[in-house]
Amino acid sequence: MTSVSAHLRPSSIGPAPAPAASPWSPWSAAWTTQAALLTSRPDARVTVTPAAGGPPGFSYPATADIQVDADLIGDPEIADPCRPGHRSKVPVAYGVLLHECAHVIHSKWDPPPTVAPVVREAALLLEESRIEGRYRDTRSRDRRWLRRAVTSIIDPADTPTDTKWSAAYAAGLLLARVDAKILYSGDVREPRRAITKVLGRKLIRGLRAIWREAHTVGDTDTTRMIELGERWCRLLGIDPTVTPSLPADDAATSAIAAAIAGALDAILTNPADAPEPAGNGPRADGPGIHVDTDTPITWAERDARDAERQAANRLTALLRRARHREPARTREPSSAPPGRLRTRAAVTLAAQRASGAIPTAQPWQRTVRRPVPDPELTVGILIDASGSMEDFAKPMSSAAWIIAQAATRAGATSATLAYGDRITVLIPPGRRPAKVRDMRADAGTERFVEACAEADRLLHLSTPGTGRLLVVVSDGHYVNPDESQATITRLHHAGCAVLWLAPDNKGWPSRVYDNTTTVTVDDPTTCMNLIGQAAIDALTRA
Structure with missing residues (x-):
C-alpha cells in the first residue's frame, strides 16, 4: 500500500460495486458469514477479488463492506473456506480480513x-x-493472524x-x-x-x-x-x-x-x-523452565550492586521482624514463691495442713513465658515481561532479586516467576538467587492468570495456615483484565496478600486492581519498608 488510509475508506464514500460471479464467490460468501459473526453486523459483506495492484484490503465501516485481495490466496481451490482449517492455508489473507473487521468494529470516526x-x-x-x-x-x-497480515499491510x-x-x-x-x-x-x-x-x-x-x-x-x-x-x-x-x-x-x-x-x-x-497449547495450565519443575511453548523469556546475569545488596539487607530485617512472635505469657498456680500470693488459696493451704490433710492448694501465681514458633511465611514473586514493561525491565529485575534474596535469608519460602508469552520459573522454592537476572521485556502478551496458577501450585498461596504474600511487578495492562481481577480476588479471599509494584510512568499510567496494595515505584531499592509492611499485614491475617 502507499498509505494507511488506503485501508480505511471514509464513511461518506459508498461501497464498491459487487463483481460478477467468479471462482472467488465461495470465498466471498464464507468470509461474509465470518465477518458478520466477528463484527456483529448482519449487513456485513466481504468481496474477495484480485486487487489489480491496489491495497491488500480495505473497508467501509459505515456499511460494513470489506474487500480482500484474492492474490493473497492465490488459488481458490487451495482450501474450503467454509472449514476453520482453511485459515492455516491462507494466514496472510485471513489476517487481512480480520484487520478490516477490526476497522468495521472500531473505526467509528472520520477526519x-x-x-x-x-x-x-x-x-x-x-x-x-x-x-x-x-x-x-x-x-x-x-x-497470530493479525501478525501475519502485517507482512501484506506494511510495504x-x-x-x-x-x-x-x-x-x-x-x-x-x-x-x-x-x-x-x-x-x-x-x-x-x-x-x-x-x-x-x-x-x-x-x-x-x-x-x-x-x-x-x-x-x-x-x-x-x-x-x-x-x-x-x-x-x-x-x-x-x-x-x-x-x-x-x-x-x-x-x-x-x-x-x-x-x-x-x-x-x-x-x-x-x-x-x-x-496456536496456544490446550490443556489445564502450565507446569514447571525447576529453575529456568519454560512451562509453555511461545517466545522465550531471556535475561543476562550480573552481580548485585551495592544499593541492591543494602536494600536486600533492609528487607531481610523487616521480614524477620514480621515473622518474629513475642513469647506467650501464661499465668500458672504454684505452691511456692516467687509470684503473687492469693489470699484465699493461702487460707485453704493452712487449713489443709492443720487438719493433717495432704496440701493441694497453690497459694502463689506466677507468669510464665513460653516461646512461640515464628509463623511460616510464603512469598511469591511474579514479574511481567511483556513489551509494555520494556522501559521498566531493569528496575523490575532488580526488585525480583531483592525480594527473593531477602525472603530466603529471612527463612521464608519463595519462588520467582516471569510471565509473558511463556511462564518461566526463574527461582524455584528453596533457592536463593546468586546473581541479578536483567530480563528483556519483549513478550507479545502477558499470561498473568496462568502465572498465578503456577505460583499457587508451587507455593500453595491459596491454602490457609501460613502467612502468604504475592508480589506482582507489572503495569497491569492485560488482555483479560476481568479474569486477572477475578484471580486476585480469589487469592485475597483465601488469605493471600497481594502487593503490586507498578512502574512510575506518567505517560502510561498503570492499571490499579482491587484487593491489592498498589505502590508506584521508580527505584525498587527505595520501597523496602512498604514491602516489609505488606509482609507484616499478610502474617497478621494468617
Whole structure:
C-alpha cells in the first residue's frame, strides 16, 4: 500500500460495486458469514477479488463492506473456506480480513475535511495499531493472524528515505504494533535499530507516548485522534498545515526500508505465532523452565550492586521482624514463691495442713513465658515481561532479586516467576538467587492468570495456615483484565496478600486492581519498608 488510509475508506464514500460471479464467490460468501459473526453486523459483506495492484484490503465501516485481495490466496481451490482449517492455508489473507473487521468494529470516526492532509495521515497511522489492539483485547487468539497480515499491510516502500517523517511513519506502523501486542519485540529488532539511528531515543519515547495514548482513545473520539495527529507532527517539527515534501528515492536506498523488508520476511517464516497449547495450565519443575511453548523469556546475569545488596539487607530485617512472635505469657498456680500470693488459696493451704490433710492448694501465681514458633511465611514473586514493561525491565529485575534474596535469608519460602508469552520459573522454592537476572521485556502478551496458577501450585498461596504474600511487578495492562481481577480476588479471599509494584510512568499510567496494595515505584531499592509492611499485614491475617 502507499498509505494507511488506503485501508480505511471514509464513511461518506459508498461501497464498491459487487463483481460478477467468479471462482472467488465461495470465498466471498464464507468470509461474509465470518465477518458478520466477528463484527456483529448482519449487513456485513466481504468481496474477495484480485486487487489489480491496489491495497491488500480495505473497508467501509459505515456499511460494513470489506474487500480482500484474492492474490493473497492465490488459488481458490487451495482450501474450503467454509472449514476453520482453511485459515492455516491462507494466514496472510485471513489476517487481512480480520484487520478490516477490526476497522468495521472500531473505526467509528472520520477526519473532518478541514483537517490538514499531514495531520489526517498521522491520525490514520495511529488508528492502525489502535484498532488492532482493541480487536485483540476481545479475541486474543486471533493475534497470530493479525501478525501475519502485517507482512501484506506494511510495504517497505512506505519509508523511501531515512528522513524523520519516514522513520516516524515506520515506527507508527511497526513499533506501535508491539505495544498493541500484535507484533513481538523480536519481530522489529532490526527496524527499531534503524529507526533509532534516525530519530534518537528521546524522540522515539515521545512518539511512543502518543501512540500509547491513542491505544486508549474511544472508537468515536474524533477530536482526540486529530489532536494526537497534530502532536505527532509538531513533535517531528512539521507544520501541521503543510504536507511534508518527501524525496521519491527507491526503497532500496533506505536502511529502514531494508530492515523492514527483512523483518517482514522473518515474520512469514517464524513459527512464533503458533496456536496456544490446550490443556489445564502450565507446569514447571525447576529453575529456568519454560512451562509453555511461545517466545522465550531471556535475561543476562550480573552481580548485585551495592544499593541492591543494602536494600536486600533492609528487607531481610523487616521480614524477620514480621515473622518474629513475642513469647506467650501464661499465668500458672504454684505452691511456692516467687509470684503473687492469693489470699484465699493461702487460707485453704493452712487449713489443709492443720487438719493433717495432704496440701493441694497453690497459694502463689506466677507468669510464665513460653516461646512461640515464628509463623511460616510464603512469598511469591511474579514479574511481567511483556513489551509494555520494556522501559521498566531493569528496575523490575532488580526488585525480583531483592525480594527473593531477602525472603530466603529471612527463612521464608519463595519462588520467582516471569510471565509473558511463556511462564518461566526463574527461582524455584528453596533457592536463593546468586546473581541479578536483567530480563528483556519483549513478550507479545502477558499470561498473568496462568502465572498465578503456577505460583499457587508451587507455593500453595491459596491454602490457609501460613502467612502468604504475592508480589506482582507489572503495569497491569492485560488482555483479560476481568479474569486477572477475578484471580486476585480469589487469592485475597483465601488469605493471600497481594502487593503490586507498578512502574512510575506518567505517560502510561498503570492499571490499579482491587484487593491489592498498589505502590508506584521508580527505584525498587527505595520501597523496602512498604514491602516489609505488606509482609507484616499478610502474617497478621494468617
